[in-house]
Amino acid sequence: MNFPYKGVLFDMDGTLVHNAPYHRQAWQEVALELLKLEVTNEDYALRVDGGRNPEIMARLTGQVPTPEVALEFHNAKEGRYRDLARGLLSELPGATRYLDWLEERSIPYALVTSSDPINVDFVFEQIGLGQRFGHRVMGTDVQNGKPHPEPYLRGAALLGLEPEDCLVHEDAVNGVKSAAGAGCRVLALSTTQTEGDRKST
Numbered sequence: 001m002n003f004p005y006k007g008v009l010f011d012m013d014g015t016l017v018h019n020a021p022y023h024r025q026a027w028q029e030v031a032l033e034l035l036k037l038e039v040t041n042e043d044y045a046l047r048v049d050g051g052r053n054p055e056i057m058a059r060l061t062g063q064v065p066t067p068e069v070a071l072e073f074h075n076a077k078e079g080r081y082r083d084l085a086r087g088l089l090s091e092l093p094g095a096t097r098y099l100d101w102l103e104e105r106s107i108p109y110a111l112v113t114s115s116d117p118i119n120v121d122f123v124f125e126q127i128g129l130g131q132r133f134g135h136r137v138m139g140t141d142v143q144n145g146k147p148h149p150e151p152y153l154r155g156a157a158l159l160g161l162e163p164e165d166c167l168v169h170e171d172a173v174n175g176v177k178s179a180a181g182a183g184c185r186v187l188a189l190s191t192t193q194t195e196g197d198r199k200s201t
Contacts, residue, residue: 005185006165008102009155010133011050012113014171015189016095017123019085020049026081034073035061050172052114052145053077074116082122089126099132110135112155112168114145114175135159147177152184 014020024044031039037060039048047059054070065073102109111133113120120138124130137154144150156163168179171189179186 003105003107005167006107007156007159007161007167008107008109009112009152009159009166009168009179009184010109011168011170011172011175012111012115012120012123014049015169016091016111016129017127018090018092019081019123020171022081022085022088023049025084026077030073030077030080031060034076037061046173050114050146050170050174050176050178052139055145078116078119082119085122087126089123091127091129095129099129108135108159108161109133110137110155110158112137112151114139114151116140146172147174147181149178149181149183152179152182156182156184 010016013023024041027044027048028039031037035057039060043060048056051059053074054065057070057073058064099109111120113136115123116139120136121130124133135155135158137151137158139145142148142150142154152166152168153163156166159166163183164185166184168175168184168186169189170176170179170186176186176188
């Protein structure tokens with residue numbers, strides 16, 4: 001098989017690991033509790049999924065949260081997510097086999113996720129892929145989260161590659177927009193999106 005890319009960039013949630021339902025439930029519960037805001041499934045798919053919490057809060061409320069408010073929400077939401085997901089996570093089918101295939105061909109790859117280091121470690125401790133991802137761009141590493149191009153620009157740079165030489169695997173609408181905006185080629189996964197969500201990209 002002729003693989004036309006020099007490197008591969010992976011989102012994490014919904015791309016390497018089956019955890020989207022727990023993130024969605026945590027967002028909906030904590031947004032209702034702390035923001036007094038009902039987050040519908042459509043809101044989640046188009047405005048929440050694939051971004052960092054302070055930027056998502058600003059999109060949903062129209063106001064940039066103070067650092068204190070953002071931190072309170074982040075800790076509550078991510079703590080609730082981990083409570084919901086603990087012991088229930090599994091890698092998406094084929095993930096390990098695909099990483100093996102890339103390594104056999106000396107094709108470098110990196111993680112590009114909006115998650116913070118605590119959640120990245122939480123996921124990898126449960127699905128056992130942490131040792132495979134020495135190259136990581138996390139939400140705490142960027143000034144602008146997805147859908148801004150910065151995360152995937154940094155991911156390509158981490159591999160020493162031009163964005164157009166990288167293939168991105170993403171499941172979230174905002175993640176696809178980020179990768180495409182960076183100039184990467186994107187293979188969008190339907191693991192967490194409805195047909196209506198995919199048409200919006």
